[in-house]
Amino acid sequence: MKPETRLVHAGRDPEKNFGVVNPPVYRASTILFPTTAEFERRRERKYTGFYYGTHGTPTTFALAEAVAELSGGHRSLITSSGLSAITQALTAFLRQGDHLLAPDTVYEPTRTFCASVLVRFGVEVTFYDPHAGAGIAALMRPQTRVVYAESPGSHTFEVQDVPAIARAAHERGAVVLFDNTWATPLNFRSFEHGVDVEIQAATKYLAGHSDLLLGVITARTEELFRTLKDGLNDFGDCVAPDLCYETLRGLRTLAVRLRCHERSALEVARWLAGRPEVARVLHPALPENPGHALWKRDFLGASSLFGVLLRTSSASALAAMLDGLQLFKIGASFGGFESLIIPTSPAANRTARPWREKGLLLRLHVGLEAVDDLIADLEAGLGRLNGAP
Secondary structure: OOHHHHHHHOOOOHHHHOOOOOOOOOOOOOOOOOOHHHHHOHHHHOOOOOOOHHHOOHHHHHHHHHHHHHHOOOEEEEEOOHHHHHHHHHHHHOOOOOEEEEEOOOOHHHHHHHHHHHHHOOOEEEEEOOOOHHHHHHHOOOOEEEEEEEOOOOOOOOOOOHHHHHHHHHHOOOEEEEEOOOOHHHHOOHHHHOOOEEEEEOOOOOOOOOOOOOEEEEEOOHHHHHHHHHHHHHHOOOOOHHHHHHHHHHHOOHHHHHHHHHHHHHHHHHHHHOOOOEEEEEOOOOOOOOOHHHHHHHOOOOOOEEEEEEOOOOHHHHHHHHHOOOOOEEOOOOOOOOOEEEEEOHHHHOOOOOOOOOOOEEEEEOOOOOHHHHHHHHHHHHHHHHHOO
């Protein structure tokens, strides 16, 4: 079946739920056992069934099943946020004395966790140039256990050669973790490109309505899944079934929403690229983008998120532009129905690939509004930017 069809049907089993179309919300902490013998065997259900609420309910499992089917992975786990999916996946595979490779352009909270928490517990971390590709082999050590990737890069949208990185990692016995939040499995097939563990902030496109926090981790094999499941159990990370239900509901329209996001974002990006106030647009799907060839080779589409580098360095001019916007609201998330915009300063968090571009950088999430209205909003904002003292 095509991914659009899988999105509609995955994780549903009306026959088990009295004909109800959507899996209902099962709320539970305590799970009852009919006999002492069954209770004594409860831990046999650790990877396959229910034995306490923290390990999930049928609603949790329905979402996990749907995500795994969409991703083409073996099995999925649900966590309390996108960041928790990242941190839980990393800690499941890393121990004191291990070495981690992570891209210099990684999501800032991921970088903070790696550079503070993991380092504090004895894990060595190296931030590598996202353009390393197969050259990442030169950074591998005998202790390298995990190679982390995120493409496009956070805020500056560098595209990584994930297949080359995965080959180099696997040759040395390392596990490849990949943050696929930007593209989703509809636009980047992680496991077909060598990834072992796919991570997504379901808060964004999967749920799609800016009203919940949730993360998903999908494993390529049963062995990887069990390692992740053990780690998740140790930390007690769990999700309310109501949020799983709402994410399942959002998942059904993901393909339709993502196509609209992609189409509108490209139209806005092309318009901005022609503006005199704009030095360049950071969008992998634009032919002039440095990472376009890799994006075209590996990705099936784009999403709503891209960057814009303005020629000005005036903070007051930027404030005049952003503060008066009517449709693009200032907010740090993305993936919802509403358009968002934020100023960003990546220079402070870069070491392997310093950010030295002149001008002010913006990150835009193009929502589901009419494109003409969004362009008019930005045009008025650029007018205020030009008129600022």
